Amino acid sequence: MGRVRTKVVDTRKPKHGLDDNRPSSTKKGTRDAATVRRLKMYSKKATRDKKGKIISQDFQSKELPSTRIQPDRRWFGNTRVVGQQQLERFRSEMGAKAGDAYTVLLRQKKLPTSLLEDPEQKQREGGRAARSHLLTTQPFASTFGRNQQRKRPRLAAESYGELLETSGRSSDKYVEEQADAPAPAWEGEKDAGRMSVFEKGQSKRIWGELYKVLDSSDVVIQVLDARDPQGTRCGHLERHLRKTARHKHLILLLNKCDLVPAWVTKRWLAHLSKDFPTLAFHASVTNPFGKGSLLGLLRQLGRLHSDKKFVSVGFIGYPNVGKSSVINTLRTKKVCKVAPVPGETKVWQYITLTKRIFLIDCPGVVSKQAGDTDTDAVLKGVSRIEKLDEATEHVAAILERIKPAYLTRAYKVKQWEDATDFLTQVARASGKLARGGEPDTNTAARMVLLDWQRGKLPFFHLPPDYIPDSAMRQAAEAPSTTHNNDDAQAAAAEAEGVQGQPVDALPVKQGLFLPGDEAAPAASPSQSGESAEDASEAEDASPSSSSDADSDSKESKQAAGRPVGKHRAKRRREQSQQKADADSDTDSDGFEEGDLSWEAVMASVKAEQAKMNQQSAP
Structure with a gap:
């Protein structure tokens, strides 16, 4: 049998007059449930916020009333219209700031940056102008067939001579982007006997990881090796960011600055700061250098982009330049795997620095440069030494770049052919x-290459625009007829202001360089890629070098051939440090004892640019 449903009737009496727990139909003279609900509706109040404004209320409409707008030009005219003169002024003012790496554009979405490029000027300079749609300007029906309107086709050249001139001009022009860009895997000839160890850091997967980091980063830090900054610099990525990602900030970081003399770091900072903001850095969890400057710069960029919820900082560069070590230094603990061999980082990794700033570690990427050989790849630290079959082929380049005194000190070998x-x-x-009993030269070559990569053999390269102090002093003292006295006095006052600024000391590994190399040379040829050996030879050959420096260099060369005890080595390091401190006072780079600061480098760059402008003025 089925279950019978019965309706439950509430027979309880109401407790008070506004209790709606009562039957709907009652006796005459008493309230029913509908009357009680209506009375409650009358006494219900509106919901207000803390300022007293009504947020919601029963039976109140939220629709806005229809209003009439005044038919005035102020409301219906074009509000964002620019004239031709205003556009030219905008191009001239913003064009001067567009290429400045030290100027930050805060509101990028509201600024029409596409108007900065003049298509006619770009076409006059040899570039490609923006092409309009072909079918819009030249319909197919009016160009070909019965209804064609033009009698002569539009060609790029009107005559054969003009075509030859155009093709010759395009062939003579050196396209730098195509030269430095990585070639596809199918393009060009391949050497079947070339080892795969020289192709590390150039695979499609590694480049994919790099572009992931570039796309995810608001600030890109390119880590360079202070011993060879130009060789570990990727010009292709710099042009890629300038062309396709102008809103991203690029910073150059000179890591391993303790492996080069202080005056070399100063000159590289002055050279690289002309293009991008550059900082000197020594990666160490316990005793870092440049950590406060880098953190302050990142915090400043974070404050400039206060509209963004998070700021991501990507670290890119060659393998084995110390990207993961820099991140560990900023976090003051080991958060990334590090090793003294290239290729330790396999994939990108996110690390939290603060609540708003995140760091991105990237695998090392090798960008092929014109003229690079397999030996250059080994000496830049790209290839692993233990995977080389013939390591003896790359030692000859080391002997050419290092002074014999350093090799004698390291391996106790006095002379060799x-x-x-x-x-x-x-x-x-x-x-x-x-x-x-035959000597194993391949194992010995691997020992030398490992010492080279790990910084046990001292070497460095000078910047391309390096000018000796004596030449700079003669140029400053020589009278110039191309500018007036007011400009000369202003430049001299600015140079004096740079010299008087307080600076911090750069860390230099004790006992790594000889006293003659730790002090800035008095004269040296200004050639790119100059080694420590060439700089020292030029210093010894210069007539302005003192007899004390000659005697010190002779003593150091003699002492390099014999074994040194512990106490004697400590005494010599102290003497060399005192000599370097004394020689630092005579260094006329515009810096005081202690080497450099950010403000001093920027002021020196401005002073050099002012001198160049004065000399080039008519």
Whole structure:
């Protein structure tokens, strides 16, 4: 049988007059449930906010009333219209700031940056102007067929001579973007006998990781090796950011500055600061250098972009330049895997620095430069030494770039004829022998290459625009007829202001360089990629060098050939440090003792630019 449903009737009496728990139909003279609900509606109040404004209320409409707008030009005219003169002034003012790496554009979405490029001027300079749609300007029906309107086709050249001139001009023009851009895997000839170890850092997966980091970063920090900044610099990425991502900030970071003398770091900072903001850095969790400057710069960029919820900072660069070590230094603990070999970082990694600033670690990417060989890849730290089959082929380049005194001090080898003789003596001295007592030169070559990559063998490159102090002093003292006295006095006052600024000391590894190399040379040829050996030879050959410096260099060369005890080595390091401190007072780079600060470098760059403008003025 089915269950019978019965209706439950509330037979309780109401407790008070506004209690709606009562039957709907009652006796005459009493309230029913509908009457009680209506009375409650009358006494219900509106919901207000803390300022007393009504937010919601029953039976109140939220629709806005229809109003009439005054038919005036102020409301219906074009509000954002620019004239031709205003556009030209906008182009001239913003064009001067567009290429400045030290100027930050805060409101990028509201600024029509596409108006900065003049298509006619770009076409006059040899570039491609923005092309309109072809079918819009030249319909197919009016160009070909019965209804064609033009009698002569529009060609790029009107005559054969003009075509030859155009093709010759385009062939003579050197396209730098195509030269430095990485070539596709299918393009060009391949060497079947080339080892795969030289192709590390150039795979499609690594480049994909790099572009992930570039797309996700608001600030891009390119980490360079202070020993060879130009060789570990990727010009292709810099042009890519300037062309396709102008809103991203690029910063250059000179890492491993403790492996070069202080005056070399100063000159590289002055050279690189002309293009992008550059900082000197020494990655160390316990004793870092430049950490406060980098953190202050990141916080400043974070305050400038206060409209963004988060700011991401990506670290890019060659393998084994210290990207992961820089991140560990900023976090003051080990958050990224580090190793003294290239290729330790495989994929990108997010690290939290603050609540708003995030760091992105990227695998090392190798950008091929014109003229680079397999030996250059090994000496830049791109390839792993233990995977080289013939390591002896790359030692000759090391012997050309390092002073013999440093090699004698490191391996106790006084004289050698060539690279094979040097490796033979090193193998016998270190006990690396093969069967039959023959010296194992391949193992000895790997030892030398490992010492080179890990900074045990001192070397450095000078900037391309390096000018000796004596030449700078002669140019400053020589009378110039191209500018007036007021400009000369202003430049001299600015130079004096730079010299009087307080600066901080750069860390330099004790006992790594000889006293003659730690002090700035008095004269040296201004060639790019100059090594420490060339700089020291020019210093010894200069007539302005003092007799004390000559005696110190002779003593250091003599002492490099014999073993040094612990106490004697400590005493010599102290003497070399005192000598370097004394010589730093005579360095006329515009910096006081202690080397450099951000303000001093920027002021020196401005002073050099002012001198160049004065000399080039008619």
